[in-house]
Amino acid sequence: MSAHDKSTEDPTKIAGTAAFSKFMVVLQLIADQDGPLNIAQLAALSGYPRPTVYRILAALMAEGMVVENPRSKQFEVGPRLINLASRAWDRSDIRTTAIEPLRQLRDITRETVHLAVPSDLSMVYIEKLESPQAVRMASRIGTRVTLYSSSVGKAYLAGIDEARREALMRSLHLERFTEHTHGDLDSLRADIVQTRSCGYAEDREENEAQIHCYGAAIVGPDGVPVACVSVSIPLFRRLPDPQQAYVAPLLHACATISRKLAGPG
Known part of the structure; x- marks a missing residue:
């Protein structure tokens, strides 16, 4: 991309927006389901490759937004997300x-x-x-x-x-x-x-x-x-x-x- 191209790039396109959107898609899928989901199910529902889903889940787990059941290898909403939602509802x-x-x-x-x-x-x-x-x-x-x-x-x-x-x-x-x-x-x-x-x-x-x-x-x-x-x-x-x-x-x-x-x- 030339310097001119960079200067005329759409300012509304914030760096990292696409990656953030993928995180939100996976998080929303987990939150919307009646039960926990495994990586294969999340990959199928999101349309993302398994390695991408795995990286997203690792980041979400690190932040406490989702948790993994070590036996079933399934994922569900984590305590931090529940706490944030609870505070938002209360306010x-x-x-x-x-x-x-x-x-x-x-x-x-x-x-x-x-x-x-x-x-x-x-x-x-x-x-x-x-x-x-x-x-x-x-x-x-x-x-x-x-x-x-x-x-x-x-x-x-x-x-x-x-x-x-x-x-x-x-x-x-x-x-x-x-x-x-x-x-x-x-x-x-x-x-x-x-x-x-x-x-x-x-x-x-x-x-x-x-x-x-x-x-x-x-x-x-x-x-x-x-x-x-x-x-x-x-x-x-x-x-x-x-x-x-x-x-x-x-x-x-x-x-x-x-x-x-x-x-x-």
């Missing part, structure tokens, strides 16, 4: 503002309540309050759910402006999780129209069979969604009047949190 304005209304929502509905924030083309759970009943949801804090199959995702899509919504939807890969999952954009658009009309979203066994969820948005002072809340109910115990049992308390909780975020005045 989150949305989470701390929302926690009491979320507890009240869980106690009223007696079902699992999630608080989720948007992240790229998905939503991430940053809080989960378990149902006090015997059958519970298998989700956990940090779980990612899609914008098109989850009630929190559809509530978020319904709350943003049309141009942003259409751009996001066109970027989605509509994978079918159940027979009820949206398989095309036209059906998703129709669902979003309904969501905007009634003020809440539904996941009708679209993300997981036999689970029905209701979701609604928490909005900032500008009226734009900053997070979403869902109530998840196993179908066998869904009450006959869901509007009264789940939707009304959900909308009340989201409105309360939105007002608290806006502050006095």
